[in-house]
Amino acid sequence: MSTPISQARARRWQLLSFGDPVADIVIAASEPPALGEKVVGRPLGMLAGGTTANVACAVARLGLSSGVFGGIGDDAPGQLLQDSFAAFGVDTSHLRRTQGAASASAIVIVTPSGEKSIIYQPMDSAPLDSLQLKAALAETRVVYAMPYDLEQFDTLSATARAQGTLVAIDLERAVAPDGEAMRERVSRSDIVFFNQSGFEAGAGCAPSFDAMRALLALGPKVVVVSLGAAGAMAVTDAEQAAQAVFPARVLDTAGAGDSFNAAFLAAWLEGARLRAALAFACAAASCTVAAMGARTALPDRATVESVLARHQGRDE
Template identity: 55%
Template sequence: MMTSPREFDLLAFGDPVADIMLRADALPPVGGKTLGQSLGIWPGGTTANVACAAARLGLRSALFGRTGDDAYASLLRASLLGHAVDTRWLSSMAQTPSASAIAVLAPTGEKSIIYMPMPAAPVEAHGLAQALAQTRMMYAMPYDFDQFAGLCHQARQAGVRIAIDLEAAVAPDPGQMRRRAALADIVFFNEAGFLAGTGQPPTPDAMREVLALGPGEVVVTLGAEGAVAINHGGHARHVAFPATVRDTTGAGDSFNAAYLCARLAGQALPEALRFACAAASCTVAALGARGGLPDQQRVACVLQHGIRPKETSA
């Protein structure tokens, strides 16, 4: 991996989340009821998961975010520290609940999520400036566009590259997507997010339209079908690695972290996709967003017995 004089390779921006996990055969209808099973409370949150996954893969990782002062706060902080994520910029808000989510797992391992964020608050500018000055890349899930635009301005001034995840809940229409994608260097979508943000499936031509907005790379995960990526040098696709799916929670976060790890290490687009697909196959085989996060050795084992990357020209 290329060395850098900055202390961190990746700064994840966002609040960690307590995942209240349930299992049910089906979601209840409006006004109805269904039987379920409690699976416990697990540390999660998209950006926090990426920070943990990146650290497991050897990146120097930090998180800029908040917890409340409730019972979840110590769980969230302890998990970050347990994954070797630097928490010096993780603040605590008094008399405030931490972010939480209710995740309902279907028998297939697919999940449905209700997200309950922390209340909005101004970003602590001095701490953010310190954090950005010490990192190579920032990763965010930009729900609040105005906050994200300010964050990007500071990141650019600090010479920091910007990677974002655009789910349908973040950018539910083409206008919302375009404004966010135009500010980033690397844009990640899942298939539903790409369809919501563009009105099209992720064909090479549709992905080039997003690329034309300004980012240098566009990556779309396709679940069991693998993933596709495009940059100004070409287009690549990789199928998913075989896996026994227990829980898909955090699989996209693991994929994104692994892709960034590979790209920061100088790997080409096809190899980065292959590496990321291998990492995701480990994550879905365990319960919880972080229960199956792999290290480099585990990904190498998958790759050794896996599928070679498929590459197509632009």
């Protein structure tokens, strides 16, 4: 089992993101095209993204040390991704750059409501360097992953636990589309984040405290579900909490879930109680949706705390 958070020794990084960063080609459109149809779009540029990479940047923005374990190509998008990490202060000593390879990319269609549709093109897979992975995990308190590849994730989880490193994962419907896939991944993790559709796909029911608590029997210490405009919920063996969203002008929801997860982890790693960590996460997400791009409005700690101060006493 992993070392309890409160007992973890001092390490180089509070969080290590595992996975390749993604260059987002962002297009504004009135709505995504239906199959066989065409819509007119307006280019908004190429922006640095990728779920796990966004979390590393968000954690760094909140004042915690973070690093990235993944790969980029030697193309222009790869340079964009590396430059973005540098701007946020994310350590890239375990970010490999592969000659002749194309970086991971995504076409992101954003509607006027701020909702998005995504087509994702990953990098060509490369075998894990087990010695490099072990060295990296020995220097971090928590590794954060989106575990599409179960075999790879099994290696990551086993290596992390051998190093006393906590494992946090993000489970969307595309990652775990059924109960078996969900259980296999949850059982290898310490902190599990779902969005609502991901929870419903894996658990076969709507999110509830009872349904979330049932997943704790598989091994994780914390289960968190973000509910979009309905807020968020979280459970541990000892606590449960729900939090409403904080008012925000929504321009783009890209990165909101990543900002939420990063802020929850930042608060949790610092010893916050469940309710306080959930409120901190919802406040961070409310800041992120106010600008176009997943990382454009990632908030610093003072900004999140100012949101909390303005809405002090806000109930579930």
